[in-house]
Amino acid sequence: MSVCRPARCLFSKATSTTLPKPCPQRSFHASAPRPARKRRPHYPSIKADDLKLLNQAAEAQYPKFDTSETTLLEKRYTPSQIAAIKAAESTIDARDVIIQGQRRTDPWRLPYEDDLAEVDPVTDKRERLGPDDIPGKKTFRLANEVERDEAIGRIATENLAKMYPEGVPEGQLDPVEEQKLQDAVEAALSQAALDPRATYTSKNAAAMEALADPRHSVVAPDLPRLENRMARQTRRLSTEEEEDPRQKRLLQYLGWDKQKLRSIRVKTLVVHGVTNQTRMGKIRSLYYLTIAGNQDGLLGVGEGKSVEPDEGRKQSVMSAIRNMRPVPRYENRTTFGDLEKKVGATKVQLFSRPPGFGLRVQHLIFELARAAGLQDLSAKTPRSRNKMNVIKATWEALTNQKLPDEIARARGKKLVDVRKVYYGGSIH
Numbered sequence: 520m521s522v523c524r525p526a527r528c529l530f531s532k533a534t535s536t537t538l539p540k541p542c543p544q545r546s547f548h549a550s551a552p553r554p555a556r557k558r559r560p561h562y563p564s565i566k567a568d569d570l571k572l573l574n575q576a577a578e579a580q581y582p583k584f585d586t587s588e589t590t591l592l593e594k595r596y597t598p599s600q601i602a603a604i605k606a607a608e609s610t611i612d613a614r615d616v617i618i619q620g621q622r623r624t625d626p627w628r629l630p631y632e633d634d635l636a637e638v639d640p641v642t643d644k645r646e647r648l649g650p651d652d653i654p655g656k657k658t659f660r661l662a663n664e665v666e667r668d669e670a671i672g673r674i675a676t677e678n679l680a681k682m683y684p685e686g687v688p689e690g691q692l693d694p695v696e697e698q699k700l701q702d703a704v705e706a707a708l709s710q711a712a713l714d715p716r717a718t719y720t721s722k723n724a725a726a727m728e729a730l731a732d733p734r735h736s737v738v739a740p741d742l743p744r745l746e747n748r749m750a751r752q753t754r755r756l757s758t759e760e761e762e763d764p765r766q767k768r769l770l771q772y773l774g775w776d777k778q779k780l781r782s783i784r785v786k787t788l789v790v791h792g793v794t795n796q797t798r799m800g801k802i803r804s805l806y807y808l809t810i811a812g813n814q815d816g817l818l819g820v821g822e823g824k825s826v827e828p829d830e831g832r833k834q835s836v837m838s839a840i841r842n843m844r845p846v847p848r849y850e851n852r853t854t855f856g857d858l859e860k861k862v863g864a865t866k867v868q869l870f871s872r873p874p875g876f877g878l879r880v881q882h883l884i885f886e887l888a889r890a891a892g893l894q895d896l897s898a899k900t901p902r903s904r905n906k907m908n909v910i911k912a913t914w915e916a917l918t919n920q921k922l923p924d925e926i927a928r929a930r931g932k933k934l935v936d937v938r939k940v941y942y943g944g945s946i947h
Contacts (some may be wrong), residue, residue: 573617577613584608659720660719661718662718670720671708675710679707714731783811784813788883792806805824805828807823808821810839810887810890811839812891813843816845817846817891818844819839819841819844820910822834822838823838846920848891851892856871856923858916862908865902865905865912867898867900867916868899869884870896877894878894880898887917
């Protein structure tokens with residue numbers, strides 16, 4: 520691409536006006552030029568003539584407290600709370616609520632406008648009432664046949680009135696309406712027969728009304744629940760979870776509790792499929808190699824193999840925890856000197872390092888060192904790097920260290936400060 524045109528565009532402002540016509544200026548920025556930018560207000564502009572209409576709408580939609588409402592508020596709230604309410608009402612302008620407020624249009628909005636002044640039986644928690652809320656005596660007795668028939672007729676009439684607020688249709692009805700009316704009468708009579716007010720009677724009218732008031736019910740649940748046999752069998756609490764028999768035997772073997780077992784760091788490092796050739800054909804299973812450690816001087820390696828993936832992994836985890844052995848640590852951060860171990864064709868060399876060196880090793884040895892609680896270590900794998908052999912060789916090297924005091928006792932010598940020997944005179 521030629522640079523002539525960009526150069527002319529760039530220096531077009533500096534050229535003299537004697538040119539016949541300057542070339543159009545090119546923009547070297549992705550955003551729009553400053554003259555083309557228009558500052559848009561956050562809220563739409565409102566004309567002064569419309570303010571009167573907004574004020575009228577605000578006063579109609581959000582009226583101020585009148586004297587009766589203020590008197591009711593004073594009976595419920597303290598003077599300091601009343602002052603806070605008045606300060607909030609004077610701060611919030613009703614006209615700003617109309618201009619800046621928005622009505623919800625999302626699908627999750629409530630299907631009605633509620634000022635939260637009344638308890639809604641669907642969305643709100645059901646109010647509970649006790650015996651103290653019933654004035655007068657609370658004695659009941661079984662109703663006789665005459666009282667029962669009278670109560671059923673009265674309750675059925677109340678139920679029909681709820682079904683037909685405008686009155687029961689009279690006159691000649693078509694077959695559909697007549698069938699609906701007959702079904703409504705049958706439903707009202709059935710509900711009345713099951714109503715406790717038809718079975719019991721009392722001289723206290725408030726006590727009779729409490730029998731049908733759901734707020735006095737002690738058996739009504741707070742939330743709907745599934746109370747069938749299958750739901751009870753499948754529903755388990757966290758404290759009632761089914762215990763693995765292998766885990767139970769492991770806890771008995773170690774003498775631990777579940778809390779201590781959960782603190783063990785477990786990680787599966789090797790997963791691959793294996794095939795066993797039998798007279799039944801090739802049987803494929805999965806092999807797992809897992810490490811476990813408490814990050815404070817204990818490290819274990821376990822293997823598991825099964826046709827089911829979850830079963831094989833559980834075997835390896837339990838085996839790794841059962842095989843945990845202590846790892847000697849110098850100053851709780853590194854090994855006692857340099858280590859070397861050979862498993863198969865794999866050789867692992869571990870080197871102790873001074874404080875702050877970190878774990879500069881490959882990822883498999885890094886996971887082993889972190890599970891054992893080592894912080895300063897370096898390693899080499901000069902020969903084969905088979906994952907299984909690297910893990911096993913590292914584990915054997917860490918757990919079979921020769922401690923300086925054992926070497927000193929074997930040689931008949933006294934134990935001295937070994938940091939000069941291990942760190943080349945770098946003592947921290």
